[in-house]
Amino acid sequence: MNVKSLIPVSQDRTARRSLSPFMALQQEIDRLFDGFTRGFPTLASSELLPSMDVAETDNEIEVTAELPGLEEKDVQLNVVDNLLTIRGEKKNQREEKDRDYHLIERSYGAFTRTVQLPPGVNADAIKATMAKGVLKVSVPKPAPAQARKIEVKPAA
Incomplete structure (x- = not known):
C-alpha cells in the first residue's frame, strides 16, 4: 500500500490543481478579502440601521425608532417632498488609563432612515420626542381631500 493514499486530500485542494x-490566484485573493472584511459592519448591518416601527391611527402616523446611546442633539x-x-x-x-492599562471602546457610526408620508402633511405640525434612546415622531394625518x-359656464 502506498503511504500517499493514506493522507486525506480535501476536494478543495484537488480542485485548485486543475x-x-x-x-487559483483569483480564488486566493477572494479568500483574503473575505477574511479581512469579516467582523466589520456592512451597510446592511443592524448596527448602522436602527430598528423602526411605523404605525397608523385614525388621527396620526406614529414613527418610533430605537436609538440607544444617542441624545436629542x-x-x-x-x-x-x-x-x-x-x-x-x-x-x-x-x-484609557495609564496604570494597569484600562481601555474602553464603544461603537460609532452614522445612519439615515426615510419614511414616505402621505401627500398634504403639514410639516409644521409634526412633533418629535426622545426618552431613554427611543425617538417618537407624531405626524398628523392630512384632512381628506374634498x-x-x-360650475361650467358658456364660452364668451
Missing part, C-alpha cells in the same frame, strides 16, 4: 494559475429630522428623514450619528467614545364642484 484550475489555471490565474483562477445627535438626531436630526427633516421633511422634504413628503419624505421624513431621520439622521443620527453616534460618536466614538474612548477611555371634491369641489366647478
Whole structure:
C-alpha cells in the first residue's frame, strides 16, 4: 500500500490543481478579502440601521425608532417632498488609563432612515420626542381631500 493514499486530500485542494494559475490566484485573493472584511459592519448591518416601527391611527402616523446611546442633539429630522428623514450619528467614545492599562471602546457610526408620508402633511405640525434612546415622531394625518364642484359656464 502506498503511504500517499493514506493522507486525506480535501476536494478543495484537488480542485485548485486543475484550475489555471490565474483562477487559483483569483480564488486566493477572494479568500483574503473575505477574511479581512469579516467582523466589520456592512451597510446592511443592524448596527448602522436602527430598528423602526411605523404605525397608523385614525388621527396620526406614529414613527418610533430605537436609538440607544444617542441624545436629542445627535438626531436630526427633516421633511422634504413628503419624505421624513431621520439622521443620527453616534460618536466614538474612548477611555484609557495609564496604570494597569484600562481601555474602553464603544461603537460609532452614522445612519439615515426615510419614511414616505402621505401627500398634504403639514410639516409644521409634526412633533418629535426622545426618552431613554427611543425617538417618537407624531405626524398628523392630512384632512381628506374634498371634491369641489366647478360650475361650467358658456364660452364668451
